[in-house]
Structures are given as structure tokens and as C-alpha cells.
Amino acid sequence: MDFELSEDLAALQDVARRFAAEHIKPYARQWDREADIPRSVVAKLAEVGFLGIFTPTEYGGAGLGDLAASVIMEEIARHCGATALMLDAHNALCSAHIIRAANPEQKAKYLPKLAAGEYLGAWALSEPGSGSDAAALTTTAKLEGNTWVLSGAKQWITNGHYAGVYVVMARTKPEGGAKGISAFLIERGTPGFSTGPKEDKFGMRASDTVGLMLDNVRVPKENVCGNLHEGFVDAMKVLERGRITIAGISLGLARGALEESLAYAKQRVAFGKPIIEQQTIQFMLADMAMELDAGRLLTRKAGILSDAGQPSNIEASMAKLFTSEMATRACLNAIQIHGGNGYTKEVPVERYMRDAKLCEIGEGTSQIQRMVIARHLLEL
16 A cells, blocks of 8 residues: 555645745735735636646646545645635536536536636535525526526625636425435526625635525526436535545645644743743644644545545545544644744734634534444444
């Protein structure tokens, strides 16, 4: 069993690491403060192929898999969780859903624009009254001749303010439950389709998060993405893969916390010596390093299985659950090691902590992941 990245993946990791150090690290604090990521950065991400991670090469993408995506996410999140979250929603939710379910004409229309950065992608499942219980969504789509008419509201939509195309889940069969939901492709500017104000969030502040309003939005019949009434089934498969990228984001934030803490502990002097010589500090750093390595192994296992076309739902849930909670612990320890400095915005660890908490909530809460894992155990 080889625990090292392949030569190609190691080279990809180096590209992502250098990109993050040059184009993200110097500006991440400003983006957090201003609650915005400049469009110029999105263009740079497109230039290196990070807006088409999963998109097949025939549509202008990189044609990479889940293991590669987790590697990229870790490097980006090392300096800015919000930028990584933007990439996650674009690649692992919107583009991934189109790749999975769309017909050839829809793929040819949208995937090249998404990969090139002409469009940012957004994915709309959650609603004000349905988060973890996503199948309870109430947005409706009714067929009138050759047109679908959508009405309702969505919430917590990443990239929602800037996206050019949205994958929107709506109920097409009132009595169908989870089997009565379909996915629709809706472009920005469609009459009746609007975005709310940006959410004023605790963490991931630079990531664009809004609500969506659909007021009798009319879209052509051919805008259904995937089989009618099977949109929720596709959405669950998309989320399964997306949990691997969220795990990658968690790894990046935890690694940032560890690396910042190591550097600080070496130069901070207390009681006449660097605090890294204190055993209590050493033990905190040791726990952070151990859990980071364990989380990376879980994430890579899930990515390898998914890329091989093997079942990976449980592994993805385990990786997402462990790494997200581990990242929060690591970031809290980092603040403790930094002492009073860690409670200020002069050092990045407080931002890492705020960003990390979202990883325990988005794309399936920790409680949902435990349900997924427990149900699997009960079936054994």
C-alpha cells in the first residue's frame, strides 16, 4: 500500500500550494473583512484549471477526480477557507451535478463556461424550512405546456450572488416525497429569479452566501437536469462526493492552524524560554499533528474509492465528520497556543476557527454523518 501521492498529484499539489501562497495568502484577511472575493481571483483560478476540476477535458476542464480535488482544496483552504468553499460549491456541487445528470446539449452549453470562469456555478437545495431534512423542500415546479413554472425560496446558496447558472431543486410531484423532486438549470437574469442580500456570517465571510427567490420563474421544458422526479437522488450522490472536498477544506484549515502554531511557539518566549519547550504546548501540537494525519488518511481513502468507481458513501461521511470536527479542535488549540494574540485578527488562526465551524454544518451536519454511518452499521 502506497501512502504517497503519485507524481502527477504531487505536481498538482505544488501548483495549488504556490498559487495559494501568491494569490490568496496576502489578501485573505482583507477578503474576510470585506466579505468578498474579487472577480480577478476567480479569473486566476480558472487559468490554472481550478474551476473545472471535475469537468471532462472535452468541455475544457481538467478531468480530475475526488482525490485530486481534496488535494487542491487542502492547499487553498490552508490560507482561505472561504475561497475553497467557493470552489467547492462551483465544482463539487453545481458542475458535478451537471456532469452527473445533464444531457449532452446541456453539458456542451454550460460546462465550458463554468470551467473557463465565464460563469460561477451555484447549487440550490436548502430552503428556509428544510436544511438537513432536504426532501421536505417546498419550492414547486408546475408544467404549463412546454414551460416549467417555479415558485419558492432557497437559502444558504454559496456563490448565489455572482453565479451565472444555478442547479435548483424543486418539487414536480406533490405526493412523491424524495422521489418527486427534479433539478432545473436556471440562468442569472431569468425573469422572476432574484437573489437576496449577502448573509452576514460568522465564518467563511468572503464566500458569497445568499437566499434565492423564485416568483413564477418560467424555464423551458428542456431545462430539466436529469430524469424527471429523480433530482433528489442525483443530489444525494452529488453531496456524497462533495463531502470529500469538504474534508479537504477541513484538512487545509487544520494544517494552517498547526503550521501557524508551530511557528508562533518557536518564537514566543515565556518564563525565559520559547513556549514550544513547554510540554503542555508540545502535547497540544502532537494531538493536532496526529489527528491531521488521521484525517488525511480517511479523506484519501474515500477519494481513492470514489475515483475507482467503488462505493464510498460511508468513507466520505467518515472523512467529512472526522476532519471537520478535528479542524475545529485544531483551530481552538491554535488560538490557545497563541494566547491573547490568537483572539485578535492580527494572526489568522481566529479566522481559521470561524471558517472551520462551517465544515461541521454544510453538506450534511455532523449529526447527519453519524446517522449515515450508524445506519450502515445496522445493515451489516
